Amino acid sequence: xxxxxxxxxxxxxxxxxxxxxxxxxxxxxxxxxxxxxxxxxxxxxxxxxxxxxxxxxxxxxxxxxxxxxxxxxxxxxxxxxxxxxxxxxxxxxxxxxxxxxxxxxxxxxxxxxxxxxxxxxxxxxxxxxxxxxxxxxxxxxxxxxxxxxxxxxxxxxxxxxxxxxxxxxxxxxxxxxxxxxxxxxxxxxxxxxxxxxxxxxxxxxxxxxxxxxxxxxxxxxxxxxxxxxxxxxxxxxxxxxxxxxxxxxxxxxxxxxxxxxxxxxxxxxxxxxxxxxxxxxxxxxxxxxxxxxxxxxxxxxxxxxxxxxxxxxxxxxxxxxxxxxxxxxxxxx
Ligand SMILES: Nc1ncnc2c1ncn2[C@@H]1O[C@H](COP(=O)(O)OP(=O)(O)OP(=O)(O)O)[C@@H](O)[C@H]1O
Ligand SMILES: [Mg+2]
Numbered sequence: 191x192x193x194x195x196x197x198x199x200x201x202x203x204x205x206x207x208x209x210x211x212x213x214x215x216x217x218x219x220x221x222x223x224x225x226x227x228x229x230x231x232x233x234x235x236x237x238x239x240x241x242x243x244x245x246x247x248x249x250x251x252x253x254x255x256x257x258x259x260x261x262x263x264x265x266x267x268x269x270x271x272x273x274x275x276x277x278x279x280x281x282x283x284x285x286x287x288x289x290x291x292x293x294x295x296x297x298x299x300x301x302x303x304x305x306x307x308x309x310x311x312x313x314x315x316x317x318x319x320x321x322x323x324x325x326x327x328x329x330x331x332x333x334x335x336x337x338x339x340x341x342x343x344x345x346x347x348x349x350x351x352x353x354x355x356x357x358x359x360x361x362x363x364x365x366x367x368x369x370x371x372x373x374x375x376x377x378x379x380x381x382x383x384x385x386x387x388x389x390x391x392x393x394x395x396x397x398x399x400x401x402x403x404x405x406x407x408x409x410x411x412x413x414x415x416x417x418x419x420x421x422x423x424x425x426x427x428x429x430x431x432x433x434x435x436x437x438x439x440x441x442x443x444x445x446x447x448x449x450x451x452x453x454x455x456x457x458x459x460x461x462x463x464x465x466x467x468x469x470x471x472x473x474x475x476x477x478x479x480x481x482x483x484x485x486x487x488x489x490x491x492x493x494x495x496x497x498x499x500x501x502x503x504x505x506x507x508x509x510x511x512x513x514x515x516x517x518x519x520x521x522x523x
Pocket of ligand 1: 201361364417
């Protein structure tokens with residue numbers, strides 16, 4: 191079975207084909223060292239062992255393992271996170287071939303050619319055996335590595351001519367990956383990656399306010415949930431923060447940091463020119479202040495500016511489309 195895995199720093203996104211239909215699943219990265227003790231009914235697999243080290247999936251851990259720096263890409267906790275996502279997805283444990291991602295800065299050399307050393311390192315990292323407590327294990331066979339951001343534009347790039355170019359802006363939890371790719375995927379003009387620009391600039395702000403004003407240490411995952419739900423449904427904010435003044439302080443900090451994030455993204459885009467179309471992907475594409483900033487910075491007409499309603503899955507779905515298309519071509523040839 192083939193599974194496409196966008197193993198981002200904050201969430202693992204999976205895509206696969208089952209009964210002729212494309213399925214997706216998302217699993218947040220929130221792991222602590224050492225196993226959790228189970229009480230009562232089992233809630234699914236949460237304890238894992240890799241190379242003698244133990245990790246547990248724990249959504250409440252305020253000291254969750256850091257998954258937001260580059261070293262994470264090759265770490266044990268990353269391999270565990272992939273296995274946890276597989277177990278949580280409902281896919282029956284079995285041997286699997288997987289395609290994973292590396293940030294552009296890791297995937298490409300400074301000359302825009304694939305960085306074979308890093309790709310090999312990533313493959314070995316993902317192939318390590320992970321033992322899931324109380325469950326049959328997934329066994330990873332073949333591993334393929336793709337760059338972040340570029341596959342997200344795969345379908346759109348097929349619709350563009352070679353004279354046109356797509357700017358793909360992938361804003362994730364911790365990293366901004368931007369690539370300018372020629373139509374028909376005929377070449378990569380330029381890429382840029384800033385591992386310090388991400389939605390965590392907003393969620394870190396939430397955690398700061400909570401720790402300061404509310405004297406409550408919350409997990410990165412809880413901060414994510416507060417961010418995602420603060421506008422539509424105030425209920426989560428109310429259950430976590432009883433004091434209205436503190437709630438207002440959290441909302442104010444969110445607005446402030448969203449605007450800072452928008453500025454940082456638009457500054458990063460200044461180095462690009464000559465593109466004809468723009469696409470925003472990643473969890474950050476759900477933030478209106480970011481979209482507005484990218485529109486302002488790129489100035490392309492509305493019919494050449496794309497944001498899907500499913501931006502967090504665009505990369506993993508692009509990976510799947512790319513591979514299925516390649517397979518079709520192989521079948522025809
Ligand atoms: N509706 C939303 N509103 C605001 N933020 C959102 C929304 N949906 C997701 N996010 C944010 O997007 C971030 C995750 O995005 P994504 O899954 O693209 O990151 P990632 O791929 O794990 O990270 P990276 O690419 O940096 O390694 C989280 O911080 C989450 O809070
Ligand atoms: Mg990502």
